[in-house]
Amino acid sequence: MSMKLEKAVKTPQSGGLRQAMAWLHTWSGLWISWLLFAIFLTGTLSVFEEPIGHWMQPEHALEEAAHASEPPAPKVADRAQRLALALDFMASAHPQADMWEIWPVQRPGQGLSAYWFQPQGGYGAADLDPLTGKEIKCAHGGVQRATQGGHHFVDFHYELHAGRIGVWIVAITTMVMLVALVSGVITHRRIFKDFFTFRPAKGQRSWLDAHNAVAVLTLPFQLMIAYTGLVFFADDYVPAPVLAQYGVDNAKKSFLADWNDVGKPARSGQPLAIPDLEPFARRAEQAIGQEIRAVVLDNPNDASMRVCMYGWNEDGELFKRISASTGRACYALASGVETAVRQPGGSDTGGAALTRNVMASLHMASFGGLPMRWLYFLCGLAGTAMMGTGAVLFLVKRRQKSLGEFGAATARVYRLVACMNIAAIAGLSIACISYLWANRLIPIGQELRAGWEVRAFFGAWLLTLAHACLRSEKRAWIEQLALLAALCLLLPLLNLLSTGDNLAAQFARGDLESAGVELCAIAFGLLAAWGARTVGTRKSAVVAKKTAPANINRSTTMENNA
Structure with missing residues (x-):
């Protein structure tokens, strides 16, 4: 008998590679x-x-819908004037910044914008009137709710x-x-x-x-x-x-x-007036084969000034290549010499940087x-x-054939694992949809509003863990899945009551982004409702027999793992 038991018991170290x-x-x-x-x-x-x-x-989405019937803005024909207006604004408002960035392109959602490095770090930004160059204090009518969004x-x-x-x-x-x-x-x-x-x-x-x-x-x-x-x-x-x-x-x-x-020059300390940038933009478009999206000026009003023109990735281009880097052409403004050119999808710093760009694009699905x-x-x-x-x-298998890994505390450990499963799976899903509910329920004027939305996410998640620990495992699964289903299915109704918007109106105005969010919520709600019903109709798990010796159970479980 002892010989048979000795053969039956296998540890990960003695059971071969697959057992390990x-x-x-x-x-x-x-x-x-x-x-x-x-x-x-x-x-x-x-x-x-x-x-x-x-x-x-939603305020931004509804404002876009209000202007949807307006004819699209014509393609920029006065880029030189836009660049000059933006340069005048930066020279008067932020002359000490060592980097000015201008977006002169007229496209949906894009007007005339300026960016700069703040002295304390980070980006500063301003939307400018393309006719006067003056800063637009409020780019959108009405009050926008503060949120981190997606x-x-x-x-x-x-x-x-x-x-x-x-x-x-x-x-x-x-x-x-x-x-x-x-x-x-x-x-x-x-x-x-x-x-x-x-x-x-x-x-x-x-x-x-x-x-x-x-x-x-x-x-x-x-x-x-x-x-x-x-x-x-x-x-x-x-x-x-x-x-x-x-x-x-x-x-x-x-x-x-x-x-x-790469290649950014050091300041020389010698003054130099900023020349007309439009000729450099035209040269850059010929060099990289893309429309210019952004103009970046390093060391403005210094003899070491360099301007870099960045292209715009059209949708069709990212169906042909994985790297999302745009074209880039740089010029020394003191001499007008072209100092660097990067073709779309290329890299300024060699194969290693290109590989990293491709890895980033693969991870973030920024192509296709x-x-x-x-x-x-x-x-x-x-x-x-x-x-x-x-x-x-893991929990189903261990409950059927417990190995007593934690001695007398094994049952309590498995109960903790069950609570963590419920909170991690159903609970996190509830927290995600609660985040969207918080977006509609928290007053627009609430101070630090975006932070309160995130707190609602973590608060809901913590409550699901407490609920899972206080209720029986089966009841906790049913109740949390049912709550998830209700929150998802009622999200369109919440949106209707809080903003007056609805799925029919979203489709009518072509707002497929908003409609997609609500349709996905409905789909997840139906899936959660099915899960709650399935758990509710399932019979309780049969308690594993306790007659087999622990060492035999251990061997059997390891074979099942294989």
């Missing part, structure tokens, strides 16, 4: 699944950051609203995710067969089938999105090359200066237009489902 990978996949996946679910869900919503932000500023989800996605600490937490989580992905591939011998297998209403088997299907379906996407996310902050995660090149003092600042301001964004959105949802089903699968 199964153990690694299970436990590494569990502790990060909750955070990864949050990162993936908010990242998926970030794909449509602009439509969400558009919906969250950018809230972007910030949470990569830094958890926690600054550099959050960036590092996300980085470590992403590294563990790569470990879980690779170990999951090694563990599943029938990975492609499992993709075509789904057995509904089979408890643990159904959760495993769902987990395998969404994992295999989007595996290349998950690997790509995790790797490119790490490349984003490579200079932070692997600082040694930067320190070796620039030294210890202000290494990051020097690196970024070379990266972003709307079809690519929808592909990323659907793959992101599948990845989110993979994290959620993995977390639920």
Whole structure:
């Protein structure tokens, strides 16, 4: 008997590579699944950051609709005059700024704008009247509600609203995710067969089938999105090359200066009047083959002045290339000599910078237009489902064949895991839709209003965790999914009562961004309602038999992991 038990018991170290990978996949996946679910869900919503932000500023959307019947503004024919007006404004309002940036292009949503570096850091901005050059104090009629809009989800996605600490937490989580992905591939011998297998209403088997299907379906996407996310902050995660090149003092600042301001001249201290910039804009358009979007003047009124002309990426161009960098042509104004040219999709600083640009474009779906964004959105949802089903699968398996990993506290640990599952999956979803509700319910004139919307997000999420801990697991799932369904399905009604806007009016005026947000909310609401009904009609899980010795259970569970 003892010989049989000795053969049955296998540890991750003695069970071969696949057993070790199964153990690694299970436990590494569990502790990060909750955070990864949050990162993936908010990242998926970030794909449509602009439509969400558009919906969250209804006054702006309605104002656009009011002017929709007006004929479109003609293409700029007086760019030289616009540039001169903007230069006059900057010379009188911000003469000490060492960088002036002008957007002279007349396009939908674009007029005449000026930007500059603030002495205390950061950008300053002003909208200018294209006829007089005077600053327009209020670019839009009426009161605009302060909101972070869809950018809230972007910030949470990569830094958890926690600054550099959050960036590092996300980085470590992403590294563990790569470990879980690779170990999951090694563990599943029938990975492609499992993709075509789904057995509904089979408890643990159904959760495993769902987990395998969404994992295999989007595996290349998950690997790509995790790797490119790490490349984003490579200079932070692997600082040694930067320190070796620039030294210890202000290494990051020097690196970024070379990266972003390549070839920027130092001030000479000799005065020089700013010449007419329109001839340089025409030269730049011929050199890069794009219409000029932005004009950046370094060291204005100094003999070292340099002007850089940046092109405009047309929609069709980003269907042909992945890199989203625009064309760029720079000129020394003292001599008129062309100092640098970058073709659209190229790089100023070599292959390494181009590779980084491509990685960034891959991660942010900044190519391929709307079809690519929808592909990323659907793959992101599948990845989110993979994290959620993995977390639920862990608990289902352990409850059926508990190994007593935590001794007498095992039951309490599993209860905590159940609470975390509910709050991480249903609770975060409630927090996301609560953020949209807060946008309509918080008064427009509320001080620090945008911050209160974010507080509503975290407050709702914290309440779902408390609710999950106070209610039985099944009731908590049902109640939170039902609440999620109600909040999503009633969002269009809330919008109607608070702004007077509705889906029919949105389609009538061609506001597909606002309509898309509300239609997606309805779709998620129906899905949540189906989930609540499914959980409510499901029979309680059968309690695992306790007659088998713990060591036999341990061996069986490890074989199931494989």
